[in-house]
Amino acid sequence: MAGYRKDFDYAEAIAGTQDEGERQQLLAERQEKIEAEGLAGKVASNEAVSTWTGNYRPYSVSSSKSGGSAVGKLYDAAETARLRRFEAARARIAARLLENLSSIDSDYTAGMTQAEINAHRSVISNEEKLAALGLNMGARHAAATSGAAETSRIAIDNRYRSDLDALGQARLTARAAAQANAADQQAALESEQLAAAENAALQQAQAQLAQFNADRDYSLSVAGLTGFLNGAPTLGWRQHQSSAAASSYEQALARWKAAGYVQAADAAVLGVPAGTPTADASYKNASLALQRWKAGY
Structure with missing residues (x-):
């Protein structure tokens, strides 16, 4: 069940009361009504109404908890967009690394093929040279028929193995360089991401602090005009009220x-029945009360 009165004019009641406790209760019920009935943005805010007194009625649009976080939502949207850019950049780095590694492996395969072709050509060339000298290399998979043939086979095999080792080492070096470059890019991206997050958080904190200071300054300036700060009477207002009451x-x-004797219009102020004569003891008590009031005790 709602803790507020549905058809009650809270704003008018708040403007008409000088009692601090009653004002706070009315403000609490009015805020509950604003939140429950979706009146945010349609009626004056509680921050404004809390300063209302008599005919002084400054007006500002009401805001709910969700409406008050509009700035926070803007920062959240910016953060989401920044994270999406970060993920997209990280995906591009990973894709480029895969492309580079694939290209390196393709170059390695092509180099292996070419090394085999070169070795095969060397075998044929040496066979022709030995034949021109009247020598024979012998069958490919059989023992060499002469010392020159054996030396030629060893030289070709050593050169082939050396080419394979060089290709393998070049492949490993290229892959390591590609992976190191990708890691450097990833580290730089993450550093940029952290710096952007810290900067965004700092900007949000500064904006919230600036808004807090602006709200405080506004509340203080309004309090100077109305005698109320966030619905509570200021010390100056209390002193003014006390002085007026004493007067x-x-x-x-x-x-x-x-x-x-006490006139009817003064009975409520003096707290005695109308017609009470000055000879009554209450007159002396009233005089003493006034003296204590002026003395501040």
Whole structure:
């Protein structure tokens, strides 16, 4: 069940009361009504109404908890967009690394093929040279028929193995360089991401602090005009009220003394029945009360 009165004019009641406790209760019920009935943005905010008194009615649009976080939502949207850019950049780095590694492996395969072709050509060339000298290399998979043939086979095999080793080492070096480059790019991207997140958080904190200071300054300036700060009376307002009450009491007491009895209009101020004579003990008590009031005790 709602803790507020549905058809009650809270704003008018708040403007008409000087009681701090009643004002706070009315403000709490009014805020509950605003949140429950979706009145945010349609009626004056509680921050504004809390300063209302008499005919002084500054107006600003009400905001709910969700409406008050509009700036926070903008920062959240920016953060989401930044994270998407970060993920997209990281995906591009990973894709480029795969492309580079694939290209390196393709070059390695092509180099292996070419090394085999070169070795085969060397075998044929050496066979022709030995034949021109009247020598024979012998069958490919059989023992060499001469010392020259054996030396030629060893030289070709050593050169072939050396080419394979060079290709393998070049492949490993290229892959390591590609992976190191990708890791450097990833580290730089993450560093940039962290710096951007820290900067965004700092900007949000600064904006919130600036808004807090602006709200505080506004509340203080309004308090100076209305005598109320966040719905509570200021010390200056209390002192003014106390002084006004003392003045009214003093004037009523003077009229009591002059007339010899309490007039009907002063009965409530003095706290005694109308018609009470000055000879009554209550007159002396009232005079003493005024003296204590002026003395501040």
